Amino acid sequence: MARPLSFEIKARSTTCNARRGVVTTLHGSFNTPAFMPVGTKGTVKGILPALVEATGAEILLNNTYHLLLRPGPELVSQMGGVHKFMNWHRPILTDSGGYQAYSLSETNSIDDDGVTFKSIVDGSTVRLTPERAIEVQNLLGPDIMMALDDCPPSIDPTVERPTQPRLAAAARRDSSLSERSRKKKTYDHVARLDIANERTVRWLERCIRAHRRPDEQSLFGIVQGGTDLQRRSWSAERIGALDCPGFAIGGVAVGESAEDIAKIVRHTAPLLPPDKPRYLMGVGYERDLYEAVRAGVDMFDCVLPTRNGRNANAFTSKGQLRLRNAACTNDPRPIEPGCDCEACRPGPNGHFTRAYLRHLFMADEMLGPILVTIHNLRHFQRFMADLRETIATEQWDVFVAKWPVAKDRAPEA
Amino acid sequence: MARPLSFEIKARSTTCNARRGVVTTLHGSFNTPAFMPVGTKGTVKGILPALVEATGAEILLNNTYHLLLRPGPELVSQMGGVHKFMNWHRPILTDSGGYQAYSLSETNSIDDDGVTFKSIVDGSTVRLTPERAIEVQNLLGPDIMMALDDCPPSIDPTVERPTQPRLAAAARRDSSLSERSRKKKTYDHVARLDIANERTVRWLERCIRAHRRPDEQSLFGIVQGGTDLQRRSWSAERIGALDCPGFAIGGVAVGESAEDIAKIVRHTAPLLPPDKPRYLMGVGYERDLYEAVRAGVDMFDCVLPTRNGRNANAFTSKGQLRLRNAACTNDPRPIEPGCDCEACRPGPNGHFTRAYLRHLFMADEMLGPILVTIHNLRHFQRFMADLRETIATEQWDVFVAKWPVAKDRAPEA
Numbered sequence: 001m002a003r004p005l006s007f008e009i010k011a012r013s014t015t016c017n018a019r020r021g022v023v024t025t026l027h028g029s030f031n032t033p034a035f036m037p038v039g040t041k042g043t044v045k046g047i048l049p050a051l052v053e054a055t056g057a058e059i060l061l062n063n064t065y066h067l068l069l070r071p072g073p074e075l076v077s078q079m080g081g082v083h084k085f086m087n088w089h090r091p092i093l094t095d096s097g098g099y100q101a102y103s104l105s106e107t108n109s110i111d112d113d114g115v116t117f118k119s120i121v122d123g124s125t126v127r128l129t130p131e132r133a134i135e136v137q138n139l140l141g142p143d144i145m146m147a148l149d150d151c152p153p154s155i156d157p158t159v160e161r162p163t164q165p166r167l168a169a170a171a172r173r174d175s176s177l178s179e180r181s182r183k184k185k186t187y188d189h190v191a192r193l194d195i196a197n198e199r200t201v202r203w204l205e206r207c208i209r210a211h212r213r214p215d216e217q218s219l220f221g222i223v224q225g226g227t228d229l230q231r232r233s234w235s236a237e238r239i240g241a242l243d244c245p246g247f248a249i250g251g252v253a254v255g256e257s258a259e260d261i262a263k264i265v266r267h268t269a270p271l272l273p274p275d276k277p278r279y280l281m282g283v284g285y286e287r288d289l290y291e292a293v294r295a296g297v298d299m300f301d302c303v304l305p306t307r308n309g310r311n312a313n314a315f316t317s318k319g320q321l322r323l324r325n326a327a328c329t330n331d332p333r334p335i336e337p338g339c340d341c342e343a344c345r346p347g348p349n350g351h352f353t354r355a356y357l358r359h360l361f362m363a364d365e366m367l368g369p370i371l372v373t374i375h376n377l378r379h380f381q382r383f384m385a386d387l388r389e390t391i392a393t394e395q396w397d398v399f400v401a402k403w404p405v406a407k408d409r410a411p412e413a
Numbered sequence: 414m415a416r417p418l419s420f421e422i423k424a425r426s427t428t429c430n431a432r433r434g435v436v437t438t439l440h441g442s443f444n445t446p447a448f449m450p451v452g453t454k455g456t457v458k459g460i461l462p463a464l465v466e467a468t469g470a471e472i473l474l475n476n477t478y479h480l481l482l483r484p485g486p487e488l489v490s491q492m493g494g495v496h497k498f499m500n501w502h503r504p505i506l507t508d509s510g511g512y513q514a515y516s517l518s519e520t521n522s523i524d525d526d527g528v529t530f531k532s533i534v535d536g537s538t539v540r541l542t543p544e545r546a547i548e549v550q551n552l553l554g555p556d557i558m559m560a561l562d563d564c565p566p567s568i569d570p571t572v573e574r575p576t577q578p579r580l581a582a583a584a585r586r587d588s589s590l591s592e593r594s595r596k597k598k599t600y601d602h603v604a605r606l607d608i609a610n611e612r613t614v615r616w617l618e619r620c621i622r623a624h625r626r627p628d629e630q631s632l633f634g635i636v637q638g639g640t641d642l643q644r645r646s647w648s649a650e651r652i653g654a655l656d657c658p659g660f661a662i663g664g665v666a667v668g669e670s671a672e673d674i675a676k677i678v679r680h681t682a683p684l685l686p687p688d689k690p691r692y693l694m695g696v697g698y699e700r701d702l703y704e705a706v707r708a709g710v711d712m713f714d715c716v717l718p719t720r721n722g723r724n725a726n727a728f729t730s731k732g733q734l735r736l737r738n739a740a741c742t743n744d745p746r747p748i749e750p751g752c753d754c755e756a757c758r759p760g761p762n763g764h765f766t767r768a769y770l771r772h773l774f775m776a777d778e779m780l781g782p783i784l785v786t787i788h789n790l791r792h793f794q795r796f797m798a799d800l801r802e803t804i805a806t807e808q809w810d811v812f813v814a815k816w817p818v819a820k821d822r823a824p825e826a
Contacts, residue, residue: 036437042772046459046779048755071742078743079768086769089762107414329484329489342461349502355492356499359484366459366779 005144005218005245006299007032007277011392017296020391025061025091025143026216027083030058032277032298033391035091035289035384037262037307037377041066042076042086043307045369047377049088051342055374057382059143060303061385065100066127069121073139081141091142092096094300095281099151099250101126103170110150110174112199117221130206134219138212146248146281147207148221149222150196158191158334162255171255193226196251199226203239208242210258220279222250227260229267236271247272248279249297252286262291269296286315288385290406293387305380309373312361316379321354323372324361328354341378343371417556418631418658420445420690420711423438424805430683430709434780436472436690437558438504439629440496443471444803445690445711448702448797449506449788451719452463454479455489455499458719459783461502464755468787469794472504472556474714477549478513478706482534486552492658494554506557508694509546510664512564514539516583522565523587525612539782543619547632551625557663559661559694560620562635563609567667569602595621598763606639608636609664613637614651621655627749633692635663640673641682649684660685661692675704681707699796703819706800718793725774729792730816734767736785741767754791 004026008077011020021032036051037044040063052060062082067073092115098115101107105117105126114129116269130148137145155162157171175187186208204221211219222242225231240247252261265280269292272278279299280292289300302303305315312323314335319334321328331354343352351373360368383403392398400406419535424433434445450465453476457465459487460472465473474496480486496507511528514520518530527542546561568574570584588600617634624632634657638644644808653660662681665674678693682705685691692712693705702713718728725736729749736742736748744767747757756765765784773781796816803812813819 041776041778042769043778043780046783048464048780048783049463050755050760066776070776071768075743075768075772079745079766080763084762085766087760087762087765091761095649109521257546273558289682330488332492342463347463347495347500347502352500353492353498355484355488359488363454363479363483365454365456366782367456367461369779370459370461370783 002215003218003245004216007017007246007275009275012396015050015392015394015396016294018294018387018391019296019298020388021277021298024220024297025089027089027091027143028058030091030376031388033289033293033384034059035380035386036061036299037302037304037380038063038301040087040303040334041070043083044377045310045373046366047373049086051374052088052377053090055089055341055377056385057377059093060088060143061095062086063094063100064094064097064133064140065104067094067140068136068360069126071118077139077141083141090144091144094137094140094142094146096146096148097136098130098133098148099282101128102151102174103166112202114148114160121268127391130203131210133401134207134210134212138217138293141213141217143217144246145211145217145219147204147214147219147221147244148202149200149203149250151251151254152192152196152225152226153189154226154251154256154260158187158189164255167255193228193231195236197224199243200235204239204242204244208244218245220244220246220248222248222281223268224251225268226251226399227256229262229264232264232268233271236268238305240272244276244277246277246299246358248281248283252280253283258285258287264296265292265297266295279331286380286403287407289383290387290403293391302380306373306374309376310369312368312372314372314379315376316403317405319405319408323354323357323368325358328358330355331358335372335375336379339375339378339382343375351384415628416631416658417627417629417739420659422688426707426804427809428807428809429599429707431707431800431804432709432711433801434690434711435705436504436711438631440502440556440597441471441759444801445714446702446706446797446800448473448793449474449712449714450793451476451714451716452499452501453716454483455495455824458723458786458787459779459788462499464787465501465504465790468790469798470503470790472506472512473501474508474555475499475553475555476505476513476554477510477546479519480507481510481549482532484550490552490554496554504557505555506552506712507553507555507559508551509559509561510541511546511561512695514541515564515587516579520586524724525615527624544623547620547623547625549568551630554626554630557659558624558630558632560579560613560617560632560657562613562616562637562663564664564667565605565609565639566602567639567664567669567673571600571602578666584668585667585673605643606637606641609645610648613648614655617652617655617657621657631658633659633661633662635694636681638681639664640669640677642677645677645681646684649681653685657689659690659692659712661694663694665693666696671698671700675708678705678709678710682761692783699793699816699818700820702796703800703816706804715793716787719786722789723782725770725781725785726819727785727792728789730818732818736767736770736781738771741771743768744771748785748788749792752788752791752795754788755794756788768783
């Protein structure tokens with residue numbers, strides 16, 4: 001049986017672990033390192049698929065959790081699968097739904113067989129097992145599916161709290177739900193990491209066995225292990241030994257510092273099979289992407305360009321620009337001079353000015369989020385395209401000079 | 414001094430008063446009869462200007478009231494005028510701000526010099542006189558400006574109430590604000606209509622005198638007179654005698670029946686100068702447009718395609734389709750088979766299905782309003798294009814067979 005995914009490495013850096021390649025699926029190819037926009041509920045919020053494509057995106061991500069709850073995988077399947085449903089003809093990757101089940105929902109239980117949670121749509125009780133996660137993704141029909149993993153807090157929630165409220169709440173829930181905590185009446189974070197690590201391997205084996213469309217869809221395994229490099233090594237070895245066409249690094253960007261993210265990725269990426277695509281889930285800022293590409297990661301997804309775009313924060317090569325700021329009131333410049341996105345590039349009448357964009361946000365007009373989302377998506381695609389070029393040219397200094405954000409997560413441009 | 418607007422009539426029906434023409438402004442031409450999408454606050458809600466243009470729109474309308482309050486005409490002028498501000502390179506028409514001052518705001522007073530109202534943005538007191546309405550529009554810089562008119566309720570609010578709450582509230586306010594009501598302690602609707610009629614003539618004279626950019630912008634006068642045909646005749650004669658490059662029929666679609674609209678328009682349109690464009694303000698449904706085109710009207714604007722699109726109501730040749738209906742849940746068809754809009758026409762992956770559109774609305778996703786707005790705008794442009802063709806071919810029966818909505822305001826497709 002022919003594999004529905006192939007990965008060809010076109011160039012390798014000789015000064016770092018970065019590589020440039022092409023992944024080919026039944027819905028076409030995408031260049032790596034690739035940034036995947038997030039189309040949570042089967043739509044990149046506010047952006048027509050043709051405009052998503054025009055930003056340079058060659059693959060996008062949908063969230064199984066959201067599509068499972070509404071409209072349901074059976075309906076998506078009946079409508080011809082997620083590509084046809086959302087009218088996107090290029091490759092699609094779906095996550096397993098596990099992460100959102102932990103982080104968005106009131107989780108009722110995590111046990112060795114799966115996770116039970118309360119639907120955020122109608123409050124009903126939903127059960128996700130490795131088999132069900134695969135069944136749902138077989139129905140949705142993406143090119144790349146993710147295995148169900150157990151993703152515990154990276155930080156011991158009894159010692160410190162993640163600063164993001166959602167992650168803090170998930171960590172509190174996790175510590176109260178862990179089986180061992182119920183038995184011992186205390187929470188043992190190290191033991192929880194080991195449970196998750198071992199469980200994630202067993203769940204991947206079950207996912208592989210449950211996969212019914214291996215000639216059309218590719219299932220990626222996920223490495224866990226928290227911020228502990230020894231556990232990452234153990235997980236990478238066990239997960240990497242299983243028969244998957246690609247592997248992801250999970251449990252990253254769930255509350256750790258940028259330094260911890262870089263440390264985990266630099267350690268883990270080279271442990272994964274060198275001839276298969278490596279995907280760093282949910283990451284991140286340009287600095288994180290830069291470090292991860294140099295560590296040998298090939299695929300990324302993150303909500304930053306879309307979520308921040310809706311909040312009037314525009315990414316530029318020098319940092320983020322807050323378009324609600326009074327300084328933009330009568331600023332005739334585009335978000336980023338020289339950017340070729342729909343918002344910045346000159347049309348028959350010029351470009352969209354910062355002044356106009358600020359007006360749209362102040363007047364609560366949809367076109368503001370739309371234009372800044374388009375710009376931000378293009379920003380990340382331009383950043384990745386330049387990274388791909390730099391892997392061949394090795395002019396990393398030139399890259400960093402052009403993209404100061406690659407070295408510094410400056411909050412303001 | 415050369416006039417910044419010319420109107421060339423290309424064809425006239427021999428069986429009705431309809432005519433087909435081209436209006437040329439400094440920002441290009443548009444074909445008439447024309448439908449102008451409404452870009453209230455300097456944006457057609459949720460739609461990139463290039464996509465508005467792709468629906469076939471050749472001119473659009475902005476509301477002076479909204480731009481006056483935010484971001485203010487001085488800022489728009491500083492940014493190069495409304496075309497450059499909103500990045501629309503074709504013709505733009507602005508209304509005077511008067512109608513919204515009556516219908517949206519808490520009106521403080523209407524007197525012979527102007528109207529005073531409370532800003533819906535910050536609660537401040539705003540005064541609009543004929544001179545200020547023109548000053549604001551001279552600053553905004555549209556190709557076509559509208560004179561400030563006095564637009565009283567078309568129905569006596571002490572006898573019956575308009576069914577739309579907003580119009581009913583405006584009528585109540587008007588009856589309590591009328592000068593005569595203060596003196597006589599009663600409201601005399603007929604007297605109010607006469608005051609408005611006479612005042613509108615005086616205000617147009619003042620607008621013409623106040624106009625500072627007659628070589629760049631064209632000022633249209635507005636006929637009033639309520640549902641009383643004698644008063645319409647009087648107004649058309651007095652307004653039509655003044656030196657304007659075009660004329661509008663105002664005070665229509667403010668609570669009257671479709672029959673009353675048709676009656677007013679059939680009576681009034683032929684009374685206006687035959688060689689100048691005629692604009693029916695704020696109208697309407699396809700049946701209203703059909704009747705008005707046959708009566709000799711050349712220009713229209715209405716919020717129906719955009720407002721209804723945001724509410725999941727799609728226009729079709731047979732009536733409106735409510736996309737939230739359960740019947741759409743697994744309906745694989747486009748909104749209207751054969752429609753060539755961005756939502757209906759087949760792309761590389763097919764069209765956007767009713768099932769997907771329903772999902773977007775149920776999930777509160779922006780792309781739903783966006784796609785249905787685009788479809789609705791295209792619907793009205795296709796309707797107008799077919800009307801323009803029919804004026805030359807005189808095949809009115811063929812037109813009505815293709816567009817049943819032209820004869821029947823069916824609420825559901």
